[in-house]
Amino acid sequence: MDDMRLALILNAISPAIGGVLVRGEKGTAKSTAVRALTAVLPPVDVVTGCRFSCPPRQPDPDCPDGPHPTGAAWQPRPARLVELPVGATEDRLTGSLDIGRALTEGVTSFQPGLLAAAHRGVLYVDEVNLLHDHLVDLLLDAAALGTNYVERDGVSVRHQARFLLVGTMNPEEGELRPQLLDRFGLTVEAAAPRDPASRAEVVRRRIAFDASPAAFTARFAAEEAALAAAIAVAQERLPAVVLDDAALERIASVCAAFDVDGLRADIVIARTAAAHAAWRGAATVGREDIRAASRLALPHRRRRNPFDAPGLDEDQLDGALGDPDEEPDPPSGGGPGPGNAEDSRDAGGTGDTADSAGSGADDGGRDAASDGGDDEPRQAPLGRPGRESVVPSGATFRARRLEVPGKGQGGAGHRSRAATDAGRSVGARPPQPASGPRDVHLTATLTASAPHQRRRGRTGPGLLIERADLREHRREGRESNLVLFLVDASGSMAARRRMEAVKGAVLSLLLDAYQRRDKVGLICFRGAAAELLLPPTSSVDAAARRLEAMPAGGRTPLAAGLAEAHATLRRERFRDPLRRPLLVVVTDGRHTAGAEPGSVAARLRRDGIAAVVVDCESGPVRLGLAAGLAQALGAQYLSLASLSASDTPGSGSHSSGRPAGGLSAEVLVESVHGWRAGQAMRKVA
Ligand SMILES: [Zn+2]
Numbered sequence: 001m002d003d004m005r006l007a008l009i010l011n012a013i014s015p016a017i018g019g020v021l022v023r024g025e026k027g028t029a030k031s032t033a034v035r036a037l038t039a040v041l042p043p044v045d046v047v048t049g050c051r052f053s054c055p056p057r058q059p060d061p062d063c064p065d066g067p068h069p070t071g072a073a074w075q076p077r078p079a080r081l082v083e084l085p086v087g088a089t090e091d092r093l094t095g096s097l098d099i100g101r102a103l104t105e106g107v108t109s110f111q112p113g114l115l116a117a118a119h120r121g122v123l124y125v126d127e128v129n130l131l132h133d134h135l136v137d138l139l140l141d142a143a144a145l146g147t148n149y150v151e152r153d154g155v156s157v158r159h160q161a162r163f164l165l166v167g168t169m170n171p172e173e174g175e176l177r178p179q180l181l182d183r184f185g186l187t188v189e190a191a192a193p194r195d196p197a198s199r200a201e202v203v204r205r206r207i208a209f210d211a212s213p214a215a216f217t218a219r220f221a222a223e224e225a226a227l228a229a230a231i232a233v234a235q236e237r238l239p240a241v242v243l244d245d246a247a248l249e250r251i252a253s254v255c256a257a258f259d260v261d262g263l264r265a266d267i268v269i270a271r272t273a274a275a276h277a278a279w280r281g282a283a284t285v286g287r288e289d290i291r292a293a294s295r296l297a298l299p300h301r302r303r304r305n306p307f308d309a310p311g312l313d314e315d316q317l318d319g320a321l322g323d324p325d326e327e328p329d330p331p332s333g334g335g336p337g338p339g340n341a342e343d344s345r346d347a348g349g350t351g352d353t354a355d356s357a358g359s360g361a362d363d364g365g366r367d368a369a370s371d372g373g374d375d376e377p378r379q380a381p382l383g384r385p386g387r388e389s390v391v392p393s394g395a396t397f398r399a400r401r402l403e404v405p406g407k408g409q410g411g412a413g414h415r416s417r418a419a420t421d422a423g424r425s426v427g428a429r430p431p432q433p434a435s436g437p438r439d440v441h442l443t444a445t446l447t448a449s450a451p452h453q454r455r456r457g458r459t460g461p462g463l464l465i466e467r468a469d470l471r472e473h474r475r476e477g478r479e480s481n482l483v484l485f486l487v488d489a490s491g492s493m494a495a496r497r498r499m500e501a502v503k504g505a506v507l508s509l510l511l512d513a514y515q516r517r518d519k520v521g522l523i524c525f526r527g528a529a530a531e532l533l534l535p536p537t538s539s540v541d542a543a544a545r546r547l548e549a550m551p552a553g554g555r556t557p558l559a560a561g562l563a564e565a566h567a568t569l570r571r572e573r574f575r576d577p578l579r580r581p582l583l584v585v586v587t588d589g590r591h592t593a594g595a596e597p598g599s600v601a602a603r604l605r606r607d608g609i610a611a612v613v614v615d616c617e618s619g620p621v622r623l624g625l626a627a628g629l630a631q632a633l634g635a636q637y638l639s640l641a642s643l644s645a646s647d648t649p650g651s652g653s654h655s656s657g658r659p660a661g662g663l664s665a666e667v668l669v670e671s672v673h674g675w676r677a678g679q680a681m682r683k684v685a
Helices: 003-013 030-040 090-094 099-105 114-118 133-145 178-183 196-211 213-240 245-257 264-280 287-297 314-321 338-361 364-373 376-382 442-452 496-515 540-549 558-575 598-606 625-633 665-672 677-684
Strands: 020-024 044-047 074-077 081-083 122-125 147-152 155-160 164-169 186-190 412-418 424-429 472-479 482-488 519-526 529-537 581-587 610-615 636-639
Touching: 003 020, 003 030, 003 164, 003 186, 003 213, 003 264, 003 287, 020 030, 030 081, 030 122, 030 164, 030 213, 081 114, 090 114, 090 133, 114 122, 133 147, 133 178, 186 287, 196 213, 213 264, 245 264, 245 287, 245 314, 264 287, 287 314, 424 442, 482 496, 482 529, 482 558, 496 540, 496 581, 519 540, 519 558, 529 540, 529 558, 558 581, 558 598, 581 625, 598 625, 610 625, 625 636
Parallel strands: 020 164, 020 186, 081 122, 122 164, 482 519, 482 581, 581 610, 610 636
Antiparallel strands: 044 074, 147 155, 412 472, 424 472, 519 529
16 A cells, blocks of 8 residues: 555544655645545534534534534534645635624624634645645644634634644745644655556556446446545454553654654654554554554654655664564664664764754754754764765855835735735725625724714713724735746856855855845856756755856857846746746846847846846956846846945844854855754854
8 A cells, every 4th residue: 555545544434543745746646545535534423503513412612603502403424635725715715703793783794714614624735845834833733722713802612623633735846844744643745656557557557447437447446445444444453453561662752763743753653653553453563553653654754864865764764663573773773774874873864964054943952052062073074975066055145025016916025025914014094895804804894984983873881883984904014925046157257256145145145035025046057058946945955056056158148148038937937826926137248149138138128027137247356247147137246245235224123233155155055954944044143
């Protein structure tokens, strides 16, 4: 059985495991497998007419449709699969409170959202890594408490929301926040089947379906029914499965061997192993159950070197599990080859180094101590091989905020100004007729009602409020953007010192983009052509790596670079229309190959692409070509030196009190890989 199917079935048996994250490329049939799971989940009994799926035997005492009398009518319904679209609004997820009705009619009116619909079923988030931040927070809160709590202006509603969280993601498009990653009980890697037998089976099924859809469906309906029955049997068996001390110790030693943080991994492995034992019909949790559970529960929790392949070293796992009848071996004694012990120790050591910079934000004490013990020379030999063959990046600094002019509507972030429903309140307005008042501005509403009190016949305390008085917040926040770097890597830039400075500057801007939750892309041009080194992604880590490896030299096809940027931005506009791009051109403005850059620059300008030209020209004789390019693009013009935030004392939150260039590229590259890069930087500063 493949990992994804097993992980889904174990969650169906024991929802306490906490859901599944399916990582994989597009086209690996992730969604199909999730939908198939829902079909085999046992049906749930619900109180008739309750929109919050109260179970008849133990209805939710806070149920907004309640209280339900004992003996209320009920009926079974199939378990639901509720899909959370990545662009959903907060109201859609949590449900919405009609404050307008509360004020004017004195009643609590609540429209249930997706969390209510998913209660006792599956909440499915395709591309969960692209979910907006504030939705992630709401989702984490609900998942942790098993309750959805909605409060607006003193009116509140709560209802139970326990669901199996299933997410899919394509890691190429950006990673997940660690809090969200940890919330998923299990992770699996989905890959298109590569072995001939599986591929043949897929084709065979397709042919069978085309030949006779009815017969095919009937055959699989029988399989489905058998699977549903097996899950129901395992569910009944689960409470009686024994998890003895030996099993708990074995779990603890596996977690220790893979150096995971906290106790959550132990708990998830224990629950998963028990479900696995119930599934195979065993009365006691054994080694094979713990092994299967560890493979699913550990990959996303262990500390690892960013360059390690995902997944788990199975030899190391077997070493940590020990033999069925013996004490677990120390890692150096186990494993079929002597190389394994060496490997695992090496990987652990490197992971520690990366983490000592990263995890400090999580708990200051322990990591602060290990930071103190870390000295630079000890880190140096652990660097990636082959670094000496590329021009390293120079010192990095806190970059000033470059932003897209005007006001956008992109996803939440920290770069450009945006009209959003989640930003800070900047005033009040009458309700928009389309939506009705959702986000009531209390002060403005009361103020609007005040002049009419005598006419409305108010006699006692308390205001008389009518619908026409209602005002809602006008909000403004910051959006995230797509920052596309177009870097000149030609011979004129290739002087070692200059390329170091350029790479350092771009790395600084990349880290800034990470903290502001932007998407980034990287194009370089040199020789005869431009090359898209990194298509737009949220993986700043990938961008930093491509930049580090970027070679320099040759002629300067500036027009080709601009054309590639234009084509990339056009494609991206189709994929993500609300995300406004910012093109950052890092160049000395020279062009020595290909067409004149004038016409393509004009095209970018006509399409309204916001741009910044960073002038890298240095030396005694300067041509000032980059300023001309900036003019042609309608771009902001900055010198390389002025990119640092310390040049702009007005930039408030950015002034760190630390001089520019105080952070080495080493530290940045180490920390930029981590989830906690942002915090690490803050801590270092
Ligand atoms: Zn109810």
